[in-house]
Amino acid sequence: xxxxxxxxxxxxxxxxxxxxxxxxxxxxxxxxxxxxxxxxxxxxxxxxxxxxxxxxxxxxxxxxxxxxxxxxxxxxxxxxxxxxxxxxxxxxxxxxxxxxxxxxxxxxxxxxxxxxxxxxxxxxxxxxxxxxxxxxxxxxxxxxxxxxxxxxxxxxxxxxxxxxxxxxxxxxxxxxxxxxxxxxxxxxxxxxxxxxxxxxxxxxxxxxxxxxxxxxxxxxxxxxx
Amino acid sequence: xxxxxxxxxxxxxxxxxxxxxxxxxxxxxxxxxxxxxxxxxxxxxxxxxxxxxxxxxxxxxxxxxxxxxxxxxxxxxxxxxxxxxxxxxxxxxxxxxxxxxxxxxxxxxxxxxxxxxxxxxx
Numbered sequence: 001x002x003x004x005x006x007x008x009x010x011x012x013x014x015x016x017x018x019x020x021x022x023x024x025x026x027x028x029x030x031x032x033x034x035x036x037x038x039x040x041x042x043x044x045x046x047x048x049x050x051x052x053x054x055x056x057x058x059x060x061x062x063x064x065x066x067x068x069x070x071x072x073x074x075x076x077x078x079x080x081x082x083x084x085x086x087x088x089x090x091x092x093x094x095x096x097x098x099x100x101x102x103x104x105x106x107x108x109x110x111x112x113x114x115x116x117x118x119x120x121x122x123x124x125x126x127x128x129x130x131x132x133x134x135x136x137x138x139x140x141x142x143x144x145x146x147x148x149x150x151x152x153x154x155x156x157x158x159x160x161x162x163x164x165x166x167x168x169x170x171x172x173x174x175x176x177x178x179x180x181x182x183x184x185x186x187x188x189x190x191x192x193x194x195x196x197x198x199x200x201x202x203x204x205x206x207x208x209x210x211x212x213x214x215x216x217x218x219x220x221x222x223x224x225x
Numbered sequence: 226x227x228x229x230x231x232x233x234x235x236x237x238x239x240x241x242x243x244x245x246x247x248x249x250x251x252x253x254x255x256x257x258x259x260x261x262x263x264x265x266x267x268x269x270x271x272x273x274x275x276x277x278x279x280x281x282x283x284x285x286x287x288x289x290x291x292x293x294x295x296x297x298x299x300x301x302x303x304x305x306x307x308x309x310x311x312x313x314x315x316x317x318x319x320x321x322x323x324x325x326x327x328x329x330x331x332x333x334x335x336x337x338x339x340x341x342x343x344x345x346x347x
Contacts, residue, residue: 112346136318139311141268146259152343157324180325 001214009173033039043115048111051086053127064103065132070140072099102138106130109155111161120162123169127218130158132222168218187213237273244278245270250289256329259316260288268310280307284317291321293327 058064065083067073077206082101090098109130137154152206162169162213173179188189188209215223234242249269255261263269264285274280284306287298302321306314319325325332 041338108347116346137315142265143262146262146336149340152340153319153336153341155323155338155346156320157319159272160322160324173226 017136046114047107047111050054050107050114050122050125053124054107054110055083055086055132056128057103057106058110060133063135064106065101067099067101068105069100075099083166095166102134105151105154106134111159112155113159117162119160125215125223126162128219128223129161129165130154132220133161165218165220180214181219182207184213187217240275242271244272244275247275247278247282249282249285254299255289256291259332260329263312263316264289266310266312268312270297277307277309279311281309283315283338286339288316288320288329291329293329295327 046120051197065079067075069077073079075138078094078099082090082099083103085094087098106127107180110122110126112124114120134154137150137157142150167173167176167178167184168180171178174181176182188199192208250264252265255264270283272281278335284303285297287294287301298317299321302317306317308314316325320327326335
């Protein structure tokens with residue numbers, strides 16, 4: 001899953017487009033998009049961002065830092081070490097005997113989604129939606145013949161869900177009607193008509209719907225409500 | 226008197242007995258293996274409340290078709306999906322979001338194909 005550290009000879013040839021500056025273009029400090037090193041650094045940046053957010057996702061539950069394989073749940077010390085450190089910072093036996101946790105599956109899915117949808121990439125908040133979906137789908141009583149589809153089912157359902165939600169996640173759509181500001185404005189309009197008293201009270205207190213409704217709508221009430 | 230008193234069943238027990246009599250679709254009539262697993266789920270057989278059991282059976286009936294009537298499933302789900310059998314929720318979710326096809330016999334080949342596609346991304 002992790003991006004390759006060194007481009008293979010074949011890939012290097014491909015990026016060089018037959019011209020013999022393959023060596024030069026594959027210098028690690030070359031930050032052009034075509035350079036494999038450049039791509040590696042971009043991937044790394046996505047990965048670091050996802051990992052940072054996943055560590056904070058639903059940290060009220062111990063569920064996500066627990067091992068996927070039930071027989072490995074007894075290694076509490078190691079699982080704690082994994083939860084407290086970044087994967088890259090683990091050392092020695094902790095690194096060598098890495099135990100796959102539920103959080104790793106979340107990261108993997110978000111990373112694949114970001115790579116397949118470069119127009120959207122990864123945006124903060126997706127982690128919360130995916131985590132909720134994960135909790136909804138995860139069922140330890142599923143027989144193995146169907147449990148094997150868990151991860152791919154989750155990925156494609158997340159993709160489906162995001163295709164409805166993507167406009168709220170795109171900065172460029174912020175001021176369109178389908179963008180997040182448009183949705184918040186619609187919510188505000190509905191509230192004004194359905195409960196004018198509450199609406200007046202909120203606006204008298206200077207509480208802009210941006211402060212509360214934005215998260216509700218963007219994250220489909222998955223984080224707080 | 227005391228001995229006779231213990232013979233009287235509590236209303237919870239009576240309700241459970243009544244709930245047990247309620248039958249869902251037979252697992253062998255299910256259009257695919259996932260649904261037959263769902264219909265025979267131990268969590269379903271263990272439901273103690275009549276209301277929850279009735280609700281769950283309604284969902285089972287809507288799913289137990291060659292082609293799931295999606296608008297029916299949607300209106301049924303609008304007032305929440307019973308969570309006594311967790312598997313039901315995950316299945317209904319996948320159908321409503323449009324991931325699982327409405328044709329129930331296509332579920333397994335579909336999941337298999339999607340899994341293969343996903344493994345290529347990995």
